Amino acid sequence: MKTYGTEPGAPTPVQVGISELAISDGDDTLKSYGLGSCLAIALYDPKTGIGGLAHAMLPDGDAAENSDRKPGKYADTAIRALLRRMVEQGAHYTDVEAKIAGGSDMFEFESFGEGVGQRNVAAAKAELEKLGVPLEAEDVGGDYGRTVEFTPGTGTLIVKSSNSDNGVTKL
Amino acid sequence: MKLDVNALGTFYRMAREGAGLAAGRLTHMLGVETQLGVTKLNFMRGEEIRHDFDDSTEKVGVRVKLTGAIEGYSIVVFERESALQVVETLLSEAGPDAAVDADVTDVDAFDEMTESAATEVGHIMNSGFIDGWADVLEAVIDVSTPEFVEGQTAEPFFGDIDEAPSDDDLALLFQSRIETVGTEVGFNHYLLPKRESMSRLLERLRTSDGIEYDKLEGFDRMAERGAKEVAETATTLTGIDTSVEIRRLNFVSLEAIPEQVANETLVGAAFEFDGLPSGYLLFLFDEESAHEIVDAMVPMAVDEDEDGFGEMGTSAIKELGNIMASGFLDGWANVLDTTIDHSTPEFIHDIGAAAVDPVIIQLGENQDFAFVFDTIVVADGREFDCQVYAIPDESDLERALNNLEVDRIEETPTTAEFQEVDNT
Numbered sequence: 121m122k123t124y125g126t127e128p129g130a131p132t133p134v135q136v137g138i139s140e141l142a143i144s145d146g147d148d149t150l151k152s153y154g155l156g157s158c159l160a161i162a163l164y165d166p167k168t169g170i171g172g173l174a175h176a177m178l179p180d181g182d183a184a185e186n187s188d189r190k191p192g193k194y195a196d197t198a199i200r201a202l203l204r205r206m207v208e209q210g211a212h213y214t215d216v217e218a219k220i221a222g223g224s225d226m227f228e229f230e231s232f233g234e235g236v237g238q239r240n241v242a243a244a245k246a247e248l249e250k251l252g253v254p255l256e257a258e259d260v261g262g263d264y265g266r267t268v269e270f271t272p273g274t275g276t277l278i279v280k281s282s283n284s285d286n287g288v289t290k291l
Numbered sequence: 292m293k294l295d296v297n298a299l300g301t302f303y304r305m306a307r308e309g310a311g312l313a314a315g316r317l318t319h320m321l322g323v324e325t326q327l328g329v330t331k332l333n334f335m336r337g338e339e340i341r342h343d344f345d346d347s348t349e350k351v352g353v354r355v356k357l358t359g360a361i362e363g364y365s366i367v368v369f370e371r372e373s374a375l376q377v378v379e380t381l382l383s384e385a386g387p388d389a390a391v392d393a394d395v396t397d398v399d400a401f402d403e404m405t406e407s408a409a410t411e412v413g414h415i416m417n418s419g420f421i422d423g424w425a426d427v428l429e430a431v432i433d434v435s436t437p438e439f440v441e442g443q444t445a446e447p448f449f450g451d452i453d454e455a456p457s458d459d460d461l462a463l464l465f466q467s468r469i470e471t472v473g474t475e476v477g478f479n480h481y482l483l484p485k486r487e488s489m490s491r492l493l494e495r496l497r498t499s500d501g502i503e504y505d506k507l508e509g510f511d512r513m514a515e516r517g518a519k520e521v522a523e524t525a526t527t528l529t530g531i532d533t534s535v536e537i538r539r540l541n542f543v544s545l546e547a548i549p550e551q552v553a554n555e556t557l558v559g560a561a562f563e564f565d566g567l568p569s570g571y572l573l574f575l576f577d578e579e580s581a582h583e584i585v586d587a588m589v590p591m592a593v594d595e596d597e598d599g600f601g602e603m604g605t606s607a608i609k610e611l612g613n614i615m616a617s618g619f620l621d622g623w624a625n626v627l628d629t630t631i632d633h634s635t636p637e638f639i640h641d642i643g644a645a646a647v648d649p650v651i652i653q654l655g656e657n658q659d660f661a662f663v664f665d666t667i668v669v670a671d672g673r674e675f676d677c678q679v680y681a682i683p684d685e686s687d688l689e690r691a692l693n694n695l696e697v698d699r700i701e702e703t704p705t706t707a708e709f710q711e712v713d714n715t
Binding site for chain 2: 135137138139153154155156157158177178186193224225226227228229230231232236237240264265266267282
């Protein structure tokens with residue numbers, strides 16, 4: 121959901137909807153609700169406090185036509201777009217670290233094959249490795265949904281899961 | 292008149308673009324943050340549009356007539372309270388002199404000043420939408436002077452418009468919602484295009500053979516039969532008297548579907564179905580309704596833990612889902628003269644959006660948009676709020692519809708009745 125704001129640094133957390141990505145710095149929080157098989161990808165530069173969150177839906181943007189227009193939709197293009205925008209804002213490529221959450225497999229439907237969540241996780245990991253961005257933490261898989269809140273300044277990714285055993289995890 | 296997914300996709304982009312511009316202008320005007328709610332293309336009968344409006348809340352609207360690239364009416368509708376709040380904000384922004392008179396929320400009727408302020412706001416919003424559409428279409432749309440409308444029912448808003456669909460006509464309606472952040476102000480926008488103008492646009496935007504518009508009648512009949520079966524099944528199985536509150540056919544971008552689902556923990560059952568068409572079907576209840584249903588179906592069951600549903604509860608929900616799914620899909624198969632099989636139920640007890648996103652991801656491999664058969668089944672006086680989402684594979688659906696004989700549709704009678712729901 122897009123918010124049309126007036127003042128910079130308004131206290132409401134910025135919502136990052138499906139296929140969207142957002143960049144921020146400091147104590148601003150970026151939030152994605154109700155991730156099932158979608159994957160939340162958080163990148164941040166601990167030195168400058170610049171970071172971003174993407175809410176990716178599909179694994180492979182390079183194979184899709186519209187990934188230029190919607191880089192946030194695909195795990196691979198979302199990571200590249202986040203990284204590029206962060207560097208434009210002053211982040212240092214070599215300092216950037218990553219955390220991911222989501223990618224669960226809620227249903228065992230025949231049409232889902234090996235699992236839509238797993239495919240997203242694998243694609244994100246492969247792209248991070250290709251770009252040399254270390255994956256600092258992850259909370260992925262399972263068969264339950266998650267809501268994430270990311271603070272670029274501290275690199276904290278809070279994951280609230282609907283599974284009562286897991287509750288709230290701080291990555 | 293024929294339509295295809297590409298043409299509808301352009302319409303959808305148009306609606307999103309317009310809503311974005313309108314939201315931006317509202318922000319600018321009021322100095323508050325605004326956000327876009329869901330934007331939908333609905334295929335609705337005149338009867339349903341009227342039912343939608345007829346919720347006994349006071350509404351005010353600002354209406355303009357469009358000519359040029361799109362002909363029809365664009366209407367911004369506020370709940371009366373929202374309109375007054377907007378006017379108050381606007382007048383207090385205007386300066387201390389105006390602020391003296393700005394305490395207007397107690398006033399029973401709109402006086403000249405508040406009416407003209409509300410009209411101004413509505414007109415700026417309408418213009419935002421229209422500019423967005425014109426941008427996407429790269430064409431000129433002319434706008435009449437705005438007209439202030441007030442009332443509880445659809446009559447003052449649509450009654451005198453020739454283009455408004457009669458009860459049985461299926462109209463394409465553009466619907467968007469914009470809300471201000473942190474307050475209760477929200478409004479709905481409707482674009483009611485003229486049929487001939489729509490036909491010209493569809494012709495221009497279409498890139499494939501597409502579907503004959505009249506076959507959409509089949510869509511509607513599917514939605515109606517499916518919904519009716521669900522309500523009847525639920526009543527038989529739970530003993531709770533249920534009825535169809537809303538059923539409509541939306542055309543939305545896949546990403547918009549989870550946004551539409553309540554941001555709370557929901558309980559239900561999910562299915563994949565196979566045939567012509569194939570796709571996914573979800574039944575979602577809020578937790579309270581789910582507990583009520585389990586109590587009704589298995590009175591002896593004891594919840595194993597406080598917020599869980601236990602084995603008995605889970606299997607009760609799955610069983611209900613299974614029978615509702617059969618009923619729903621039989622309703623479809625009957626209209627389409629085919630058979631549709633469905634999987635065993637998958638139990639859901641999770642954040643609503645999380646239950647929907649695997650489905651849109653799977654469909655997202657091959658399509659960007661989806662027709663969503665959106666149904667709400669309710670019970671009078673008891674907690675029973677069931678949202679049904681049926682999301683067919685797009686190419687299957689197109690084939691299924693093209694196979695449909697329009698004559699057959701006529702033979703399948705419309706019998707759905709809407710129940711009045713007390714919202715208080």
